[in-house]
Amino acid sequence: MVVVMAPGATPADVDAVVGSVRSAGGQAFVSRGLSRTIVGLVGDVADFEALNLGSLPGVLQVIRVSVPFKLVSREHHADRSVIRVGGVPIGPGTLTVIAGPCAVESPEQTLKAARLARSAGASLLRGGAFKPRTSPYSYQGLGEAGLRILAEVRAETGLPVVTEVIDPGSVDMVASYADMLQVGARNMQNFALLQAVGSAGKPVLLKRGFSATIEEWLSAAEYIAQRGNLDIVLCERGIRTFETATRNTLDISAVPVAQRLSHLPVIVDPSHSGGRRDLVVPLTRAAIAVGADGLLIDVHPEPKMALCDGDQALPESDIREIADIVATLPPVVGRELA
Template sequence: MVIVMTPEATAEDVARIVEKVESVGGEAFVSKGVVRTIIGLVGDIDSFHHLNLRGMAGVGDVHRISDPYKLVSRQHHAGRSTVWVRGVPIGPDTFTFIAGPCAVESRAQTLEAAEMAKAAGATLMRGGAFKPRTSPYAFQGLGVEGLEILSSVREATGLPVVTEVVDARDVAVVAEHADMLQVGTRNMANFGLLQAVGESGRPVLLKRGMTATIEEWLMAAEYIAQRGNLDVVLCERGIRTFEPATRNTLDISAVPVVQATSHLPIIVDPSHAAGRKDLIVPLSRAAIAVGADGVIVDVHPDPESALCDGPQALLGADLRALAQAVRQLPPMVGRVDASTLSRTPVVPR
C-alpha cells in the first residue's frame, strides 16, 4: 500500500500515520517530495484495511498495490485450473462448447434444442428454469418443472446440465437437478446467493455483472471460493457502454486479462453480449482465438416462437458454421475440442 499525503499535510499528520501502521505490526517508509509526502506500507494488508487510513487527516489518496483477492489469484496458484462438470473439463487444455435454449419451455423444445446442441459438438447443455427478467410481466421460467425437464433431457442425451439459480432459497433444489449452477449477470453482487452456491457442492458458472469491473468480478468469485468451492468458471457476457449497435459490448480483452491474474477458467457468452444472431459465429471465433476456455450460446429449434431472447438463438447454417469453428480453430491455439475426448458416460443420479 502507498499513501499519498495532500500538499497541506503536516509532519504531525505523517507521524500519526506511521504510528498507526506500526501499532498493527507494519512498517512505514516515508519519502518527502517537493510538494507531497509519500508513505509506503509493508506488512499484513488485512490489518491495514481496518485502520481506515483514507479517513485520516492529511491523507490525499491510498493506492492498493497487491490484488484484493487471494483464493482465486494466480499469486499463490501459478498454474491455471480445470473445472470438471460431471466428467466434462473446462480449462486450459480444452475448448468446451455449451449450448441450449435460453429458457426451458417444454420437454419437446428442450430435447430438440439439446439434440441440436449435441449434434453441433456441445458437451454441456444450458437451459433456464428460473429466469431473472427486467419486467415483472415477462415469462419468469417454469421453475421446478423446468428443472425436471432438464434432468430428463440429460438422461436422454447424456449432456450434463448448466442452469441458473436466482435466489439463495432455491439453491438446494437447483443443485439437486443441475450439474453446474449459473449465477447470472444481475446477481453477480448478490452476496447471499454467492455464499449459498459456495456451499452447494456443485461447480459454478459466474457471469460478469454487466457493469462490473474485472476486479469486482474476481471478488465475487472470491466470495464463492471462501465458502470452500473453488470450482468456479467465469463467463464474460458483455458490458454496458454507450454503443447501441449491440445489446452489450463484448469485452474480449477480459479473457487474457483474467487469465493473467486468476487461475480460474473463463468462457465467453456471445449470445447475450451481442443480442444479435448474425454476430454469434464471428464472436465465437474471436473467443476461441483469444484463448477462451469455452463458449456458451443460445440455440432453439424455433426461434420465432421462443419465449425468451429468440432473436439471438442459432439454428441451421449458423449453427453448422459454429460447429465447424469449434472443431477447427481450437487446435490452432493449442487446444483440444472437448467433444473429441472420451468420457465416462453420464449415469442417472
C-alpha cells in the same frame, strides 16, 4: 498499500499516518518528494483497511497495490485450473461448448435444442428454468418443472446440465437436478447467493456483472471459494457501455486479463454479449482466438417462437457454421474440442 499525502500535509500529519500503521503492527516507509510525500505500508492489508487512513488529516489518497482476492488468484496457485462438470473438462488445452435454449419451455423444445447443441459441438447443455427478467411482465421460466425437463433430457442425451439459480433458498433444490449452477450477471454481487452456491457441492458458472470490473468479478468468485468450492468457471458476457448498436459490449480483453490474474477457467457468451444473432458467429471466432476456455451459446429449434431472447438464438441453419468453427479453430490456438 501506499498513502499519498496532500501537498500541504505537515510533518505531524505524516507522523500520524506512520504511528497509526505501526499501532496496527505494520511498517511504514516514508518517501518525501518534491510535490508529494508518500508512505509505503508493509503488513496485512486487512488490518490497514480498518484504520481508515483516508480520514486522517493531510491524507490525499490511499492506493491499494495488492489484489483483494486470494483463493482464486494465480499468485497463490500459479497453474491454471481444469474444472470438471459431469466429467467434461473446462480449462487450458480444451475448448468446451455449453449450448442450449435460453429458457426451458417444454420437453420437446428442450430435447430438440439439446440435439442442436450437440450438433454444434456442445458437451454440456444449458437451459434456464428460473429466468431473471428486467420486467416483471416478461416470461419468468417454468421453475422446478423446467428442472425436471432438463434432467430428462440429460438422461436422453447424456449431456450434463448447467442451469441458473437466482435465490439462496432454492440452491439445494436446483443443485439436486443440476451438474453445474449458474449465477447470472445481475446476481454477481448477490453475496447471499454466492455463499449458498459455495456450499452446494456443485461446480459454479459465474457470469460477470455487466458493470463489474474484473477485480470485482474475481472478488465475487472469492466469496464462492471461501465456502470451500473452487470449482468455479468465469463467464465474460459483455459489459455496459455507451454503445447502443449491441446490447452489451463484449470485453474480449477480459479473457486474457482474468486468466492472468486468476487460475480459474474463463469462457465467453457470444450470444448475450451482442444480443444479435448476426454477431454470434464472428464473436465465437474471436473468443476462441483470444484464448477462451469455452463458449456459452443460445440455440433454439425455432427462434421466432422462443419465449426468451429469441432475437439472439441460433437456428439450425447457423449451427453448422459454429460446428465447423469449433472443429477447426481450436487446434490453431493449441486446443482441442472437449
